[in-house]
Amino acid sequence: MTELPSFYDDLAGCLAEAWRRLEEGAAHQSGFHTPALATLGRDGAPRLRTVVLRGVDRAARTLRIHCDARSDKAAEIAADPRAALHAYDAKAKLQVRIEGRARLHGGDEVARAAWGASRPMSRVCYGTAPGPGTPLPAGGASVQPQDEGAVAAGFSEFRVVVLTVARLEFLYLARSGHRRALFTWNGEGQGATWLAP
Template sequence: MTELPPFYDDLAGCLAEAWRRLEEGAAHQSGFHTPALATLGRDGAPRLRTVVLRGVDRDSRTVRVHCDARSDKAAEIAADPRAALHAYDPKAKLQVRIEGIARLHGQDAVARAAWEASRPMSRVCYGTVPGPGTPLPDGGAYAQPRDEAAVEAGFPAFRVIVLTAARLEFLYLARPGHRRAVFTWDGEEPGATWLAP
């Protein structure tokens, strides 16, 4: 018989497991390290891309990723802050989906702290010319910063996306029976209920 995890029939345990897995992802310790972020394009169509999970704060119900101010995702969030994050770890057989409101931070204390905590190789991206998504005549027709001053000059293009969860959906796949739950924070009281898988 398959041994079931402690959260299997425990709603609060499912929520705690979701945040634990997200925290592990931000620390490079689980399959949740590279989730997908969805935004709404300016034409109203969904846009989806893989991002790197950089921070999680379960008390404030937030997840943090980084982007370039010149990117489509930054413009999309600025125009419509509704966003969603999807993470799946096939080894753990766990999926977490978060829907909520994203906030962009640029050239403020949040952005500066995240910039300082970033590895030098990650900072290089924000000084690359031209900006993300620019059509090129060939694959290598762009320039990366060559020294520390040029890397630091990329800081104005650095953005932190903080997504606050209004809804978190949890799915655990198990042979004896899957478990799916939803947690919401869109009213006066938080909501939690099981869902049919």
């Protein structure tokens, strides 16, 4: 029989494991590196896409991703900051679902720090023309910046999305019995409970 993890019957341990996996994801060390982010479209319908988890601050309960100011994602967050994130690591048999409020940062201290920490190949995306989602006459009809100045100019389109976690659902799949837990934060503190899987 497979040995059960230490968090198996420990609510606080489940929450700690969720944050640990998210932190590993931001460091490219787990399946949580590329979660799915859901926003509300301007028509009220859900919109879902894969993003790259860039940073996690457990104490502040925030997750950081990057996007282009010209993207639907940025417009949707600006119109309605409610967002959800889903991460699943098949090897670990672990799922985390998060709901919260997202905030866009552009041209400020948060954006400058994230831009400075980004790889040069990532910065190129923000100087590409036309912007994300623009219809093209052919697959290769977009143009990437060709020199450092053009790449640097892309900073004006660079946005940092900081998602503050209000609800985190944890699911661990095990033959001996799945474990599912819910953690919530509001103005009165943190709530925690087991849920039926």
